[in-house]
Amino acid sequence: MHVRLLGVDIGGTKCAAAIGCPDGTIEARSEMPTEPHTGPDAITRRLTLMAKNLAASAPGPIGAVGISCGGPLDTQTGMIHSPPNLPGWEAVPIRSMFEEVFPDVPVAVENDANATALAEWRWGAGVGARNMVYLTQGTGIGGGLILDGRLYRGTNDLAGEVGHQTILPEGPICACGKRGCLEALASGPSIARLARESLHYRRGARLVEIAGGTPADITAKHVIEAAREGDPFSKAILEEAGTYLGIGLANIIQILNPELIVLGTIAVHAGDLILESVRKTVAERAWERAWSVCRIVPAQLGDRAQDLAAIAIALDAIGPAGLS
Numbered sequence: 015m016h017v018r019l020l021g022v023d024i025g026g027t028k029c030a031a032a033i034g035c036p037d038g039t040i041e042a043r044s045e046m047p048t049e050p051h052t053g054p055d056a057i058t059r060r061l062t063l064m065a066k067n068l069a070a071s072a073p074g075p076i077g078a079v080g081i082s083c084g085g086p087l088d089t090q091t092g093m094i095h096s097p098p099n100l101p102g103w104e105a106v107p108i109r110s111m112f113e114e115v116f117p118d119v120p121v122a123v124e125n126d127a128n129a130t131a132l133a134e135w136r137w138g139a140g141v142g143a144r145n146m147v148y149l150t151q152g153t154g155i156g157g158g159l160i161l162d163g164r165l166y167r168g169t170n171d172l173a174g175e176v177g178h179q180t181i182l183p184e185g186p187i188c189a190c191g192k193r194g195c196l197e198a199l200a201s202g203p204s205i206a207r208l209a210r211e212s213l214h215y216r217r218g219a220r221l222v223e224i225a226g227g228t229p230a231d232i233t234a235k236h237v238i239e240a241a242r243e244g245d246p247f248s249k250a251i252l253e254e255a256g257t258y259l260g261i262g263l264a265n266i267i268q269i270l271n272p273e274l275i276v277l278g279t280i281a282v283h284a285g286d287l288i289l290e291s292v293r294k295t296v297a298e299r300a301w302e303r304a305w306s307v308c309r310i311v312p313a314q315l316g317d318r319a320q321d322l323a324a325i326a327i328a329l330d331a332i333g334p335a336g337l338s
């Protein structure tokens with residue numbers, strides 16, 4: 015029988031539901047604005063209804079439901095615990111809400127970075143890898159670990175928080191409240207901040223021009239755009255961020271000895287403009303026997319990543335036995 019999977023992605027700006035197959039094709043999807051100010055009750059009511067309607071339009075039954083959401087959350091109890099992008103979501107029992115709507119199928123909840131790691135491993139850059147680390151470098155830096163061919167969650171779902179390893183003891187304050195985390199040095203907003211702060215004593219006229227003339231408006235996207243044009247100032251900023259990222263990856267390589275590191279978001283857009291300094295730093299700081307077996311590559315799923323992340327969780331909830 016052809017198994018269909020329902021993936022639900024909950025984000026701070028929009029929520030989506032998608033129906034997909036075990037081979038990674040997406041058959042149908044719906045989307046709605048989250049409107050976080052309306053609160054968890056109203057949002058989950060709209061979301062479960064949207065998912066129910068989408069499932070009803072599918073040509074066959076749904077085999078499992080996977081829910082991908084920013085953490086912190088508890089995969090055992092299926093509760094979401096106050097993600098920073100969803101104000102008021104204190105102890106929201108998201109899994110039981112979906113179990114009420116889909117009573118006969120397994121429902122699983124996972125944090126979005128872990129879910130995306132699984133999706134890249136099943137259908138993207140990580141196909142075939144036994145030990146893979148996924149790291150996404152967007153607004154924050156999140157990660158997921160595939161170890162010995164399965165997602166590794168840790169003791170209470172906090173494994174893979176690679177963005178919050180200390181890189182600079184006296185570095186800038188991170189969104190998590192600690193100091194000098196990788197996220198505070200190499201996330202999108204951190205790259206933009208580094209660029210803005212460096213304008214005072216380095217050149218950066220072209221970057222300011224690309225940002226529309228106002229230094230305060232500079233984003234990581236502008237830095238990448240200017241670096242692509244060859245702007246030396248912006249290239250140096252990406253190189254500096256790549257050095258911090260390389261230190262973080264060298265730490266990961268020393269601890270986990272992975273064969274593959276998949277980098278999402280900024281590495282996908284900036285390519286070698288950041289990857290060159292990442293690889294150079296990794297080779298300087300990790301042991302050659304460890305880094306020489308580890309490929310560092312950009313993610314492949316692009317704008318399908320969020321839908322497929324949630325669908326990957328649904329597929330995981332079924333397990334291999336459920337597919338036969």
Ligand SMILES: [Zn+2]
Pocket residue numbers: 177178188189190191192195197198
């Ligand atoms: Zn942090």
